[in-house]
Amino acid sequence: MIPRLVLAELVGGWRLWAGAFVVCVVAALIALVCAGDVSTAAILSEAQNPSGLINHALVFGAMNVPVVIGALNILLVYVVRLQRTHHALWQFGGVTPKLIRRIVVLQVGVVGVLAFLVALVLAAPTLRFLLNGLSAAVRGTEEEQITEVALSPAPTAIAFTVFLMVVVGSASSAARAASRTPALVAVRAPAEEPSRPSRARTVAGAIVLAVAGVLWAVTLNGGSGYLDFSQILVIIAFLLVAPVASQVVMEGWTRLMPFRSPSWFLAKEFAHHNVVRSHAGISLLVVAAGIGVETGYIGLWQDPEYFSIALAIFGTPIALVLVTGAATIFMTATHRRREAALLVVSGGTYGTAVRAAVVEAVIFVITALILGVVVALPSALGPQPGGTWWQAFVPLPFVLGLGLALLLTTTVAPVLQARRRVLSVELARESA
């Protein structure tokens, strides 16, 4: 019965799991790139600097593992939250909380294995792009260039094991949440109260922020190498208070705007409502901005030669958080299609709904920009290694521009889909 339930729920809720699947593919690719680095290093000559590849594997892995864990955790918790009614209904069918936990872990495991298989197919071209393409600039002579990439069985098996442990580990809190779903949810959707971080989480955020402040002060007094840690700690502190910070900042600046058009009104109200449901879209955009600022601070955007290296190391975590943020919004497509239908039946046009979706995406990005600038302050106000204070902010427009493009796709596409569907069918659909 369990395999059938696992598969039926995966197929039935494919839209929810598709986002998790895409993020898992990127995470698996990251693991396979590390495995590819190690495998390729083994077949390189000394002139081709195999230790450089091992270093890449270490830095690339270290940069990506925390981001993968964080992104998957946010995503899977959200997937489970959107499926609360199903989990409550299972309980009426006799499925125990313990079994619900196992089923959710199994679902994530199946998605992870499928994602790894897809990543295996994509691994060779990705490795060639990273090793032949992006690193070509720093491999000066022809004999230093890497012409062949390898992916040996042993490193691949280790990559698979680590990947699956990370995926299943990230699913554990989501599975725990699923097993605690009250059966009452099957009968009545509970009111969506604004999510507030727990006291412990707020205290942890304050402690992390204090440590970041100390490290920043040490750097100002001549200590070296602490600013990077300080920047990372500020990002972590932000994530700890993100649910309330995202809401407060968004509500604060949007209420100050003097606009009165129906599109602005709807976008503002929808954005306030949706940020209560999930702050993931904004938080992940802020994390991407924070990582981008870090690359700007260390001067990787000043020199084209280093830019490709920056892309090879920092590109994946930035892409991963942006894709995860977009995935959380993509998951609510059914809800957004119904919202567009409700708007139309209330007297709006699909044009109004599209404009509201565009403005809502802009509201998300501007909120992320404000928070991103605050998060970037340690780098911007710290001692600049041969540059000016604004060099840390150079990547911001690119990262947020990319985020805006992804958000626009995920908010506008459901409205355009709704336009092609029969209104009565869309209205009858259960909101996801």
Add this chain to the structure above:
Amino acid sequence: MPHLLFARDLVKTYNGSSGSTTVLAGISLAIQPGELVTIVGPSGSGKSTLLQCLSGLDSPTSGRVEIEGTDLATLGADAFAEFRRDRLGFVFQSYNLIPALSAFDNIALPTRLSGGSVDKARVRSALSAVGLTEVARQRPSQLSGGQQQRVAIARALAASPALLFADEPTGALDTESGSRVLTLLRTYASGERSVVMVTHDLEAAALGDRVLVLRDGGIHTQLVRPTAVDVFAAVDNARQGRR
């Protein structure tokens, strides 16, 4: 007297993997201003589909619907949205309020969408008419089913539509809330304004000036100002296939 709504030869067919199913088999009807028309019939008789085609929420496979002399099929998407906003109102069994908006904002939405400024007194008066002034700032998820339905009715009534469509408006309500909703709808249908209501509650159907009993996608019986007993008998006959 000119018809407020006129429908001719409405046919609705769905094509599925097991062949096509005809849900409406050529229905023609007219609705006059001031009428409350109720539609009843056994499950699968085509009640909701008829209401959706009459209100333009769905298009008939063939046939024509005119409201106030305007053929719905000739209106483009945006023109129809404006027509719907200005002339039609809807009350659904599942309330269909916008979850992101408060009760007040849900009621004010049609005015806001038309680009007009919101008349707060009018919105409050609509809320007061359904006895819900105290929940104006609450969102739908914070309201009970009966309260949500009354907000939906206040939204529909605030815009003073010429024609109000109600699909099982009391289906999810307790007796007291349901009776309150029916009184509001009965009172609304007067003068130039009409109500078309689909219901499976035969006592509620008997409130109609006219009752259409559907069977197999066609009008089986039409009753004028019937008693509840008349409606029960007519539906029973429709179920048995008797005239």
